[in-house]
Amino acid sequence: MKQVLVIGGGPAGLTAAKALADMDAGVVLVEKSESLGGMARELTCKGLVECRNCGVCFAIDRAGEILREPNAEVLLLAEVVSAQKSEAKYAVKIKTSPRYVTDDCIGCGKCVEVCPVQGKAIFPPTGSGQPNMYWIDRSKCLHFKKAKCEMCASVCPTKAVDYEDRARNITRNADAIVYATGIAAIDACEISRLGCGTIEDVLSSVEVERILNEKGRLLRPSDGKPPKRIAVIQCVGSRNVKAGVEYCSKFCCKYATKISQLLLDTDPEINLDFYFMDLRTLYEPQDEFKQWAKTKKTVKLIRSMPATVTLGPNGKPVVRASGETDLEITETEYDLVMLSVGMRPQGTDSDLAKALGVAADKMGFAASRKELESQGVFLCGAVMGPMDIEETASRAIAAASRIAGQKEARP
Ligand SMILES: Cc1cc2nc3c(=O)[nH]c(=O)nc-3n(C[C@H](O)[C@H](O)[C@H](O)COP(=O)(O)OP(=O)(O)OC[C@H]3O[C@@H](n4cnc5c(N)ncnc54)[C@H](O)[C@@H]3O)c2cc1C
Ligand code: SF4
Ligand code: SF4
Ligand code: SF4
Known part of the structure; x- marks a missing residue:
């Protein structure tokens, strides 16, 4: 074999x-x-x-x-x-x-509830990762420090915690x-002019994906309310010689158009502005997204790379962008902005x-x-x-x- x-x-x-x-x-x-x-x-x-x-x-x-x-x-x-x-x-x-949790783990989560460490020291697998087996981060776990905590082991119904794992x-x-x-996704905060890391309701596409995957719906981080006006900004980090990522990441137009459609599925009243330089739907029937957008009164495709995202007077992100001719500059306030990042190998x-x-x-x-x-x-x-x-x-x-x-x- x-x-x-x-x-x-x-x-x-x-x-x-x-x-x-x-x-x-x-x-x-x-x-x-x-x-x-x-x-x-x-x-x-x-x-x-x-x-x-x-x-x-x-x-x-x-x-x-x-x-x-x-x-x-x-x-x-x-x-x-x-x-x-x-x-x-x-x-x-x-x-x-060592994982410090054996195959007997049934993923019940009882251990996480009792773990006294701030931010926890025992974790489920990331997102939809398989197998659904928990693991302990030794550097955070009190069992391996002076406190000798064994709270997770004491509540585990299947005796899956094994501090002797090597x-x-x-x-x-x-x-x-x-x-x-x-790949590693590009960190949206590398492009500081777009509000990442400084404005709470500006999220990278990785964060949006994670929230939708875990919670099934997107809520504003600042107040937990569903956003009604959303901006999606394409090519964040990609096609950017300064950031050393000269290439098109190829898949971000695909996922961002599909996330936009998903958001409208969850709430047809969302106003969504989609800022893009080129729509590279290489993997899709050409123009499918454009055709879909035409059928939605609340979706606007805007051919522009926004200059900045700043915090507006109402505490909401404001996107400053030029129109296709560069003659007109717009400043638009949104409840939430998604920055669509690409990748590095x-x-x-x-x-x-x-x-x-x-x-x-x-x-x-x-x-x-x-x-x-x-x-x-x-x-x-x-x-x-x-x-x-x-x-x-x-x-x-x-x-x-x-x-x-x-x-x-x-x-
Ligand atoms: C925000 C975002 C959204 C996306 N949405 C979509 C989408 O909707 N649809 C779509 O088709 N694509 C999407 N993609 C693209 C998709 O993620 C990639 O096409 C896919 O993950 C590539 O798979 P891969 O196995 O090559 O790499 P990865 O998914 O990166 O997997 C590589 C694996 O190798 C492991 N690894 C790395 N180094 C080592 C090592 N030395 N030893 C052992 N293990 C190692 C890593 O931990 C990782 O598990 C998206 C990407 C991003 C960033
Ligand atoms: S031993 Fe204590 S600190 Fe360590 S993971 Fe279990 S509950 Fe948390
Ligand atoms: S309590 Fe035990 S079985 Fe439940 S998730 Fe934690 S380690 Fe796994
Ligand atoms: S957003 Fe579209 S055009 Fe921009 S890098 Fe990604 S796939 Fe390419």
């Missing part, structure tokens, strides 16, 4: 792992965080009335499947320490950090490695990347796919370039097929 190591448990790594397991390969999936799903864990399903093909459920479903997959070993809170190549195989050393060093052999370390400048021969191109994305593949290292997902979940998944299946195809070719 061919053995494949998959690094990264986001949509790319999960899809590659599942496709490989279906092709009878043995898979070891290494994920550095506490759960599977990658960026998709924090994203919301955008289809309230009908499916909008946002792809988010796809990634979460793959996570559930891979956890049930007999051909796959999933290592969470895990990182590859070294990968030594000899003959056609890699000897891979992996270190896992780090483990694991060695596995691999015929091929899938490198799927993914993650994991292309690490020691692991160097050890595996993964090099970054001038934008920071993983490059040199062909040379790497002859060494048994397969790039996969958005670490290679901006792409949405659907494109990530189809490329992951293609990479898995190439690995399976190398079976006879490699010694």
